[in-house]
Amino acid sequence: MSLAAGPGRGGGGGAQGQLPDEMKVVVEKHVAYIQSLDTRREELEYHLTEHLRISGIYWGLTALHLLGHPDALPRDGVLDFLFSCLHADGGFGAAPGHDPHMLYTVSSVQILAMVDGFDELEKRMKDGKLKVAKYIAGLQQPNGTFAGDEWGETDTRFLYCALNALSLLGFLPSQQADQPPLIDVPAATAYVKACQNFDGGFGTEPGAESHSGQVFTCCGALSITGELDSYLGEEGKDRLGAWLSERQLPSGGLNGRPEKLVDVCYSWWVMSSMAMIGRLHWIDKAKLTAFILQCQDPEEGGFADRPGDMVDVFHTVFGLAGLSLLGHPGLVEVDPA
Amino acid sequence: MGKYADDEQWSDVVPLPTDEGGDNPLAAIAYSEEYEETMSYLRAIMAANEYSPRVLDLTEDLIDMNPAHYTVWLYRAQCLFAIDSDLKEELEWLNETALTHQKNYQIWHHRNLIVDKLDQCEGETAFVESMFERDAKNYHVWSYRQWLVRRFGLWDKGELEFTEQMLQRDVRNNSAWNHRWFVVNGQEGAAGVGDPDIRAREMKFAMLAIAKAPQNQSPWNYLRGITKKSGMSLAHLKDFAEQYASLDQPDNIHSSFALDLLADILVEEKNTKQAAQALDLLEKTYDPIRKNYWAYRKEQLGLPAAVA
């Protein structure tokens, strides 16, 4: 996910003036909720989610950008923390003392892109961008996919992450035409295509069940390499779009695969995939908007996975990103890929 | 003071506290004392590259407290292999751990490493089945099952029957439908539903499942998958679709998926007027949440707006 260039619709909630209360995004409360996450350190849950710390900062920052308050977390503090997770091989761990891993390296690159911090990376590590790019490229496997770490667990999620981060760093082969390529793009896209299933969706590896999250990563990967349109064609887009639109249930919410529960986070994965293939209008936007807003905590801020559940930062960012894609007033526009 | 500080077995180790924190509020992470103590011993052990049986105790302790800490899993695996530990014992321990932490994927990756190294999968499919009794749609467990089938060539060792049992228990389990497709079509070089006998068997299987629960997306997708992969015309399914959705009885539609399929068949037959009628029913009555999708399908028919 990245934020669209340009001024967007502007945060602050001023544009929501005409809406009834239950349709309003409580912008200030969400900002306060995200700021509060970092001060809840005495809670047990805080250290148990340590393995997600960098991702948590990424989700929090993205949410703040969507809310039009990009400066609500201190940039210097974010950068210091980020660099305390950086290893000499160019990989980032989830928190200080954790091994480097693809997921956190990508979150770190996304954060650096968001806070315009690549110069800072170069200052702290000589040829830092290239080193990070090489760490990511080094995780590519002979079959084209990417591992999460040196232990070789692979997943289309990691493949998308790798392409996304390399493109932000400017080290995709297409961005470095005069250099030998760091990764084998044709092998990567061939692997993604092998993950497409008989129902039109995509899974984590060839043969694995179609899942909206994986549809997002596979479409995202093909979109970054510029092959999404030519690979799917109109017929393929119709088929995949039909599968994605079937994720919407009568409650208005979206699920991740057939016969599973609806969940706010799928608002993002399903809708951004539909946007990438030009089929977003197949969603019943009014019903989905109402569902997402039912998951908002209007008193304390934050979004939950389903109405009535506990809020968390993960569902907060995906709820906000979903509302942004739905064109809800008061939020900054988001770029689906 | 603490479990490890007071234990003679660990008296030779100087625990390494975390160096995070200081003035930076984002980096300061406060731990529970017990967790922090155990982690500080792990840091010391890792710094010394120690591989020994007590590392297994220590990592087990940490995994119990926080199974999502991937560094701990990696170090445990390294240690197991380095000291040539009994991997079957490790599997037994994993069986219990997997039951307490079902949503954790590190456990499955770890299991994968162990079983791969063991080079035999005795008892594994039975264990997976016991996991499915708790959650029959767990994505990690299904992925692990597919890995077992590929790694140990279990394609025709009762796997088809297994999907049948799973679908008997819950005919709406999309994961089981997906696995069936994988078993039938996933083996390299296999004809799968390209073989007429297999195709007939699989179509019959899907049709019987539909008869049990017509408003169930998975077997309809499965049927469509068969026609697409084998290059069969959808027209073969017309009589079947009409059993559940007949345009002569628009108030008595038993499955929106049948109606959807019928619309496609009518398009194939160039009967656009009836196709529009089917899509209209979907848009207005049987699947209104996707009205924009059905409207798009009607547009594709190229009928003048007034007729559609």
Ligand SMILES: [Zn+2]
């Ligand atoms: Zn969720």
